[in-house]
Amino acid sequence: xxxxxxxxxxxxxxxxxxxxxxxxxxxxxxxxxxxxxxxxxxxxxxxxxxxxxxxxxxxxxxxxxxxxxxxxxxxxxxxxxxxxxxxxxxxxxxxxxxxxxxxxxxxxxxxxxxxxxxxxxxxxxxxxxxxxxxxxxxxxxxxxxxxxxx
Amino acid sequence: xxxxxxxxxxxxxxxxxxxxxxxxxxxxxxxxxxxxxxxxxxxxxxxxxxxxxxxxxxxxxxxxxxxxxxxxxxxxxxxxxxxxxxxxxxxxxxxxxxxxxxxxxxxxxxxxxxxxxxxxxxxxxxxxxxxxxxxxxxxxxxxxxxxxxx
DNA sequence: GAAGATTGAGACCTCAATCTTT
DNA sequence: AAAGATTGAGGTCTCAATCTTC
Numbered sequence: 001x002x003x004x005x006x007x008x009x010x011x012x013x014x015x016x017x018x019x020x021x022x023x024x025x026x027x028x029x030x031x032x033x034x035x036x037x038x039x040x041x042x043x044x045x046x047x048x049x050x051x052x053x054x055x056x057x058x059x060x061x062x063x064x065x066x067x068x069x070x071x072x073x074x075x076x077x078x079x080x081x082x083x084x085x086x087x088x089x090x091x092x093x094x095x096x097x098x099x100x101x102x103x104x105x106x107x108x109x110x111x112x113x114x115x116x117x118x119x120x121x122x123x124x125x126x127x128x129x130x131x132x133x134x135x136x137x138x139x140x141x142x143x144x145x146x147x148x149x150x
Numbered sequence: 151x152x153x154x155x156x157x158x159x160x161x162x163x164x165x166x167x168x169x170x171x172x173x174x175x176x177x178x179x180x181x182x183x184x185x186x187x188x189x190x191x192x193x194x195x196x197x198x199x200x201x202x203x204x205x206x207x208x209x210x211x212x213x214x215x216x217x218x219x220x221x222x223x224x225x226x227x228x229x230x231x232x233x234x235x236x237x238x239x240x241x242x243x244x245x246x247x248x249x250x251x252x253x254x255x256x257x258x259x260x261x262x263x264x265x266x267x268x269x270x271x272x273x274x275x276x277x278x279x280x281x282x283x284x285x286x287x288x289x290x291x292x293x294x295x296x297x298x299x300x
Numbered sequence: 301g302a303a304g305a306t307t308g309a310g311a312c313c314t315c316a317a318t319c320t321t322t
Numbered sequence: 323a324a325a326g327a328t329t330g331a332g333g334t335c336t337c338a339a340t341c342t343t344c
Contacts (some may be wrong), residue, residue: 001272002152004198004279007336022312042327048154053313055328060311077321077326105278114267120153121260123267128255129154172334203335205306210333225306227343238312238321301343314333322325 005105012101017094022057022064024098027083028089036083039072043081054081064132066090155255162251167244172207173246177233177241180217186233189222193231204231216240246247 010021019027029046030036038046044054058081066087072078074126107115160171169177179196180186188196194204208231211217214238222228257265 001279005275009280020311039326050314052315052329056313059328072326075322075326079327106275108278109274110271114271114325117264117267118271121264124259125155125233125256126151128258129151129158170333185339189304200336201305202305202307206335222304225304225344229305301344303342305341306341307338307340307343309337309339311334311336314332316331318329319327320325321327322323 008105009101012100013094014098017090019090019094023061024094025093026054026057026061026081027066027087028095030081030083031088031091033083035087037049037070037080040079040081061087158255159248159251161246163244167240167249169240173211174241174244176207176211176231177216177237180221180231180233180240181241183233187220187239189229190229190231211237247267258284 003102006021006067013019013021013024025047026043040054040058046052048131049057058069063068063095064086065084068082068084069081070082072080110118117143156171158165163169163171169298172266175197180188190204191201192207192283194201197204199207206297207219208219214236215234218232218234222230261270264289
């Protein structure tokens, strides 16, 4: 279900403003940041993305004129991702319809209690995902130290 | 959340039996089908996949010896996807741990009413996704017959 | 022409290696 | 050595042709 939902939202954004869902996810925090700039690692962490993914994605977005990259002077290893005019325009045009679409497809007809319990559910799954991997199926190792292998 | 959940399940399957989640999804219906054979279009429809996606994926799985393709004699346009021995072995080895993993990560601690209402939620979203796209943002078409076009 | 299937191009994501700076 | 970031390779998915058969 979530796969199809994302596909649908992706297509709507594509037709509305020529953005993918991933583009949208990148543009939102940028548009809310002071001066439309964020350090790459902060952006990646906020999105829960790998650095590498952000780097590739920003490269593609840069080619399309949605964002720019700038070197960071304070920490010369670092880089900023900066919202470009085209990016600002695109996100401002896309946002209202996208928000309404999510409301309609996902939240319509849900009571606020249902929304709350849905939120609690996703939180509980996320907690279990953060928890250390306890090997799931093997079963035969009683309680020894984790085998470092493979 | 679903993205991370899928990533986790994907990794566990990979380490358990060298399968991706998509491989698993293909192998399950095959292993339940008579003689381990299904027409490609049935398999695709059952999975909710595009034909093209299935074709690419089956090609990769065939290289790894998990499935085979056979021409259909009754309808010479068609093709069967056939479960190979390696595929049968892989799915039988992977299934128990995978099922347990899903149970643990997703359903653990949920009451049966919560499971029911979660199911109802996903169904209602799916229904809205099936429903004709009503254009979301434009708003200027009053109420005419649905435009037949794309 | 429509249905079943395949193919190639392009976008996307992950992993491991790499480079620079701290 | 560790942190920030980039790069290339390889797997994956979508879209738009294409091919064959109905």
